[in-house]
Amino acid sequence: MCTARTEQPSHARPKGLAPLQHAKRTKKKSRIAVASAAAFVLIGGTAVGAGALESADTPGPGGSGVGEIRGADAPGTIDGEYIVVMKKTGEEAADSARLKSRTSVRELAGSLLDDADARGAAVQRTYATALKGFTVTADRDEARRLAADPAVAYVEQNRVERGNGTQNDPTWGLDRVDQRDLPLSDSYSYDSEAANVNAYIVDSGIRITHEEFGSRAKYGVDFVDDDAKADDCHGHGTHVAGTVGGATYGVAKSAKLVAVRVLDCENRGTTADVIAGYDWVAKNAVKPAVANVSIGGAATDAKDAAVTGMVEAGVTVAVSAGNSNTDSCQQSPARAPAVLTVAATSDTDARWASSNYGKCVDLFAPGHQVVSAGRASDTASATMTGTSMAAPHVTGAAALYLGAHPTASPSTVTKAMLDASSKSKVTSPGADSPNRLLYSRF
Structure with missing residues (x-):
């Protein structure tokens, strides 16, 4: 194992500070405000409870009836921003000529917003691959009208998302995943370095110049600043990338790493930007491909649909189970059946105390005091704890x-990993959790 070099970023949140309740936003670039436009949260992972759904009897553009805004009163919502999800092909109402006549999502969005434009509504992002829809800034009445349109499946209120990692003191590495039993062997053995695989890190960006990555890391897209430089000003994404494919800290030491930035310098983002990241990967991923999503929040249909769209596009996706010591089925994208949902263990094979658990978990993996690449310099290391580090x-x-x-489908990869996992090794795995610990020697 490598000696840990610790990093304490100046922006690190003091221990004990409550997780995100809101996000700072500016009119400029911060997607946490204007450009994110739209989402919702299904509290508890089921239908939204009383007060969380809003409805109106006013007809929507091209339709009539009651329109609902999902998650309108949920914690962490962003005022005036909504995610509009369109019906899939074949699910449209018979009278929705607008949906049939428009070829692009942006054209369709513009048609839907004909009445709203005069009132200041504006399309911010469009989604065409992971799901079909768009984000919009609008007043609540117009959002209700959009929800009533027969071309629209549902409308969610946008909300804040966050990474699932926690800064901590040192120390342990990769040692556990290549062996069936404790004690640790102080070595890591592998049969491949995955040089032909592209790994998409949907996170806070990557310090691509870090020595851990050589010339294998590159920028993909930045949905926080809306530019091409997906640099990491927090450290979460660089740490995650180091565990996926770092030369010293990585499981797949030659994988190509692509930064998809959806979290800001405080490790915060919006549902709209996270979905934009999923959509970008679904459209642009070069196969064979994997994606890591160490981000979580309350359950929403839009996030689940979009992350499933990534998998349907041929990308194997691993996501963090969450750090609330609660049922992972209450969070998205952890509850999505198509992804590999990962809970965290310590170096004693016990479930990490704050790791989520439950039937939506697929695998456990090391997540406590994990050493990986740091963002402070091209040689820095950092130690973090969380299901973000397990995924x-x-x-x-x-x-x-x-x-x-290289031609294996995501379902084939998932089956191989579940079949190869070490069974009944995790102590106190939590109610309804499958007792499967990651094993990397297939």
């Missing part, structure tokens, strides 16, 4: 499998 172990292992089986 990239699984992403890296999926890359190893694809390195040897």
Whole structure:
């Protein structure tokens, strides 16, 4: 194992500070405000409770009836921003000529907003691959009218998202995943380096000049600043990337790493930007491909649909289960069946105390005091704890499998990983959790 070099970023949130309740936003670039436009949260992962759905009897553009805004009163919502999800092909109402006649999502959005434009409504982002829809800034009445349109499946209020990592003191590494039992062997063995695999890190960006990555890391897209430089000003994404594919800290040591930035310098983002990241990966991923999503929040249909769209596009996706010591089925995208949902263990094979659990978990992986690449310099290391740190172990292992089986589908990769996992090793895994610990030697 490598000696840990610790990093204490100046922006680190003091221990004990409550997780995100809101996000700072500016009129300029911060997607946490204007450009994110739209989302919702299904509290508890089921239908939204009383007060969380809003309806109106006013007809929507091109339709009539009651329109609902999902998650309108949920914690962390962003005023005036909504995610509009269109019906899938074949699900449209018969009288929705608008949906049939428009070829692009932006054209369709513009048609839907004909009446709203005069009142200041504006389309911010469009989604065409992971799901079909768009984000919009609008007043609440117009959002209700959009929700009533027969071409629209549902409208969600935008909200704040956050990474699932916690800054901590040192120390342990990769040692556990290549062996069936404790004690640790102080070595990590692997049969492939996954040089043919592209790993998309949907996170806070990557310090691509870090020595851990050589020339294998590159910028993909930045939905926070709306530019091409997806640099990491927090450290979460660089740490995650290091565990996926770092030369020293990585599971898949030669994988190509692509930064998809959806979180800001405080490790915060919006549902709209996270979905934009999923949509970008679904459209642009070069196969064989994996994606890591160490981001979580309350359950929403839009996030679940978009992350499922990534998988349907041929990308194997691992996501963090969450750090609330509660049922992972209450969070998205952790509850989405198509992804690999990862809970965290300590170096004693016990479930990390704050790790989420439950039947939506697919695998456990090391997540407590994980050493990986830091963002402070090109040689820095950092130690972090959380299910954010567990998920990239699984992403890296999926890359190893694809390195040897490059045409394997996401479902084939998932089955191989679940079949290979070490059974009944995790102590106190939590109610309804499958007792499966990641094993990287397929």
